[in-house]
Amino acid sequence: MIGSLALATLRTRKAAFAGSFLALLCAAALVAACGVLLETGLRGGVPTERYAGTPIVVAADQSLHWTKEKKGKTKVKSKPLTERARLDAAVADRLRAVPGIAAVVPEVTFPATVLERSSGDEVWGHAWDSARLTPFTLRAGRAPVAADEVVLGSTDGVRVTSSGGTRVGEQVTSTDGVSVGAQVTIQATGVPGRYRVVGLADGGPESVFFSAAEARRLAGHDGKVTALGVLPRAGADTDALAEAVTAAVAGTGAEVYTGKERGALEFRDAEQARVMLISLGGALGGTSLLVAILVVVGTFALSIQQRQREIAVLRAVAATPRQIRKMIGREALAVGAAASVPGAFVGLGLAFWLRSRFVELGALPDTLDLSLSPFPVFAAVLATVAAAWTAARVSSRRTIRIRPTEALADAAVEPSRVGVFRTIAGLVALAAYIVLLVVLRGLNTEAAASPVTFLTVVLAAVAVALLGPWLTRAATAVLAAPLRLSRGPGFLAAANTRADARRLASVVTPMTLAVAMTGTILFVQTTMDHAADEQARAGTTAGYALTGVAGVPGPAADAARKVPGVGAVTEVVHTTLRVGRDKYPAQGIGPARGTLDLDVREGSLDHLAAGTVALSATAAERRDTRIGDSVTITMGDGVKVTARLVAVYERGLGFGDVTLPYELVAGHVDRPPADTVLIKADPSAHPALAEIARAMPGLRLLDGDALHARSSNAAEVNLVAMGLIIAFTAISLVNTLAMATGDRSRELAALRLAGTTRRQILRMLRWETLLLVLVGTVTGTAIAAATLSAFATGMAGTPVPYAPPLACLGLLAAVTAAALAATALPARVLLRADPADVIRARE
Structure with missing residues (x-):
């Protein structure tokens, strides 16, 4: 009975649930994308390229370890090093004594840039003796012997082509203009030197190979090597040999890398990127979920408010609160399930887009692929369905508790009081926001300040959502006063804003959230960058x-x-x-x-x-x-x-x-x-x-000015990551305004029957929207300004954040334009219908 009633409601009121569906779909996409990033950070790996030809690699430990005592238990924590740790070359002598090893190949690695290349990208230099660790094979020319000879690896950066049988000295054309016999300038760790290309090699990542003596000279780090490649004898058991190698290097500080571990050793930037993805995915996912819950609660509250008349009828005909609660809960579960599945798969595509943007910005290496499994999809579906059910239960709390005799009256006339529980909860959220502002002023590290900053904004939005009717009534009473002195559309707009504070509050909340969240995300980074630029400019006294x-x-x-x-x-x-x-x-x-x-x-x-x-x-x-x-x-x-x-x-x-x-x-x-x-x-x-x-x-x-120019992609990386939340809040703003306008068909039809023209109604709606925009943008700007001021005080030592004026105006203009469009478009659709038909259909 209850289930069939819920399904019937969904079928007959598709428009009422469309907004909730869209909000939940976006929430599922955000959660799934963050889940993929988090899983990649936890389980992601990179394929082995440079060390593909050797099953066992010995190198220094590339992580920093420390112990942590917690509740009587000792835990070992590890973080990857930011630079490559090197190994004493004498460890090779221990390995050569292990039975089953055919050869121990020392590997030195150092940066090398071929300055003639069009891209100018830095690659890695090695000794040719270690080419067999991949293995690289000569496709033209010979191995380098003299100090001024090199072999270039053939990869995407410098693709070389030649026909078989090419002799040293012949001109072998490459797509980057480099050929066998050509002279190139290479800068490694010292002065750029001129080298003759004596060979071209295929087989692995882009590399430059030198003679053994020249490679050791360029690498520096006397007596140190990057790694030792262990080549087993034919027929040797690799697993058993790895255990023997581990025993042989015990006490030297060396680690043994096999299987996928070799890829992590080779591409250390990928290992560091995994740690970044864990923190980014967790922080972004947590913030997204908080914002999503807040948005979905507001959307369901508006949806239930629009259905208050029919819910009142059910209460009047003896439907119990438990039955109403079940009906609304099942409706939410159905909408959540319908939205979460496609949303989760949209999130997978979103994760791939995020990865491509991070690779373009240099925050992720292109060797780190996303780890895909069913878990992010399942997590997104469960989280979205749970958020929908919770939002519906919270939003319907007051509606299902009213007495049957009051139900119809309550639906017809908006109650003048705001619930005590809601008011207390709003004041608690406001107090928590103020406490976090005080805490934020004392945080001077970005790792501590950033999560607190966004949590502060979310708490402020929660307070606005709970205290919205009070805020809307007070603000519109002041702002609508000039309109009440006018006649026609302005007077109607002022009357509507005073009479329907609950509906307006549900619109002001996403608008406030959009302005506060967007302003905070944008201007936290500009504040940091500006403070750093000012310090660098003031502190650089060189000409x-x-x-x-x-x-x-x-x-x-x-x-x-x-x-x-x-x-x-x-x-x-x-x-x-x-x-x-x-x-x-x-x-x-x-x-x-x-x-x-x-x-x-x-x-x-x-x-x-x-x-x-x-x-x-x-x-x-x-x-x-x-x-x-x-x-x-x-x-x-x-x-x-x-x-x-x-x-x-x-x-x-x-x-x-x-x-x-x-x-x-x-x-x-x-x-x-x-x-x-x-x-x-x-x-x-x-x-x-x-x-x-x-x-x-x-x-x-x-x-001059070029001396003080600073290049950093941190702002772009943060904007790409948090831009998803900005987009979500913008969608929620448009969605809520469209829902609120779409539910006013009866009101607009009545105005038309009373003689109001379409043009006057559209002007009335524009005035209402501008009033709401003013309330929402002022509130959101105040929240963002207070939060940014506290952030700037702790991080930059000044209470004045840096917000570029054009960016501020652009944000306010975008919110205003979106609000006007989200109101005008559905209103124009509603005004096309015959008003008498609308009145009869809503009776």
């Missing part, structure tokens, strides 16, 4: 800078020091490291007097030398460290160093939270050349500095 495609080699900096009129030269290299368990952006710098002003508050950067460190005020406060204290630092490659704190500075956003001597950082990164060389010089030195840049391939001399 010139050298930069390079593959870094700036030391000889270029030495040449700049010898130019007359040059007062100071500072080499800068960047990395990411850990102090304790906390991860910090860091820089290594040379003598900085005259080129950098980090706004030192304690100590002096003049004392920065071997065995010392400088920290930002944020990092020093977090670590409770003072001048003269010892600081244990885990470098990007896992090497621990102890340094004495000699300076505390203020401009950590612009320059990183940890500053170390350049030589120390350069010895523990994959790319040792300086990222930038800052130069303090008189204008007369410009021609000589420009000549240094021209003489060394790949270098550029910067000055």
Whole structure:
């Protein structure tokens, strides 16, 4: 009985449930997409390419480990290193003594850029002796022997073609203009050198192969190798051999990698990306679910409000609250099930789109494929159906509790009171929002501040949703006052806004959420970027800078020091490291007097030398460290160093939270050349500095505004990720307005029968919408401004966030345009019908 009644209601009131269906479909898509990202972070892997020819690889541990005590249990936590850890080459001697091993092949890896290539992308250099780890095979030419000879790997970046039997010295054309016998300029870890291409190879990822001696020289790290490839004898049991190898390297700090682990070792950026996907998928999924529940509750509340007359009739004819509750719950389950399944599959496509965008922005390597399983789909369906059922039960709470004798009267006239429970819950949400604002003002790390920021906005939206009728009545009473003095459409709009606060509140909530959430997502990043830019601009006192495609080699900096009129030269290299368990952006710098002003508050950067460190005020406060204290630092490659704190500075956003001597950082990164060389010089030195840049391939001399330009894709990555929530809130806004307008057919028909023209009705609706837009945008802007101010106070030390004026105007214009369109289009459809027919159909 109840089930058939629910199905009948769904069939006869499709339009009433269309809005709920759309909201739930979008919610399912969001949850499924986030689930795929999260699962990829947890279970994703990359195919083995470089080490495909060796079943066992021995390398240094590429993770940092620590123990954590919780409830009497000890847990081991691990995080991937940000730079490649290297292994003592002497470990190879232990391996050669293991029975069943045919060969142990040392592998050195270092960045190498062929400057003649059109793309200029960085690839990896190796010794030709290790080519068999893939294996690479020569398709033209021969192996490199001399120090100035190389073999280029044939891949998508430099595709080479030749006919069989090509001899060294013959011109073999490649699509990138590189051929056997050609001279190329390659920059690895030092000065760019000229090399002759003596061979072309196929078989693996794009690579540059050098002679063994030249590769060791370019790789540096004396006595260290990237990995050791273990080639078993014919017929050897690989599993048993891996166990023997593990026993042989015990105590050396080496790890044994087999199977899929080899891919993770090879593509370390993929392993780091997996960690990013776990945090991103979890944070985005949690925020999406909170927003989705809030939107779906509002949509169901409006849907039930539109059906209040028929529910009142059921109560009047002795339907019990339990029966009404069951009916509404089954309707919600049906709509949720119908929307969640297609929504979940839409989410799978959305996940692939997200991956492609992240790859384009460099946040994900193209080698990391999405992990697909039924779990994200099932999770999306279950979460969406549960959200629909919960939203329906919450939204119908007041309707099913009224007495039968009051049901019809309550449906005909909007109640003047707001429920006590709703009011108390709204005040609690408002109080929680204020508490979180206070907490947010004290958070000075992005990892802590970002989730609190978005939770703060959601809590504010919850408070607006619960206290919406109070807010709408108070706001419209003030804003509609000028309209009440007018005649015609303006007067009608003012009367409607005062008489129907509940319906208007259901519209104001998604509008407030759209403005608050969008403004916060957009302007959190602009606030951070602006603060960092301001600090970097104020702290860079050099007039010139050298930069390079593959870094700036030391000889270029030495040449700049010898130019007359040059007062100071500072080499800068960047990395990411850990102090304790906390991860910090860091820089290594040379003598900085005259080129950098980090706004030192304690100590002096003049004392920065071997065995010392400088920290930002944020990092020093977090670590409770003072001048003269010892600081244990885990470098990007896992090497621990102890340094004495000699300076505390203020401009950590612009320059990183940890500053170390350049030589120390350069010895523990994959790319040792300086990222930038800052130069303090008189204008007369410009021609000589420009000549240094021209003489060394790949270098550029910067000055003026170009010196302060900062490139970062963090803003785009965050916008792509959180843009889904922005889109969802925008859809919910349009959806709710369309639903609210579509339910006013009887009212609009009555106005037409009373003599009101179509044009006057449309003008009335425009005035109503503009009033709602004003209430929603002012409320949303106030929430976003308060949240951003608290965020900026904690993160940037200023209560004033940075919101570009054009972006603010664009946001408000977009919300206004969407609201007007969502009201006008359904209204025009309704006004085409004969008003008498509409009245009879609704009786």
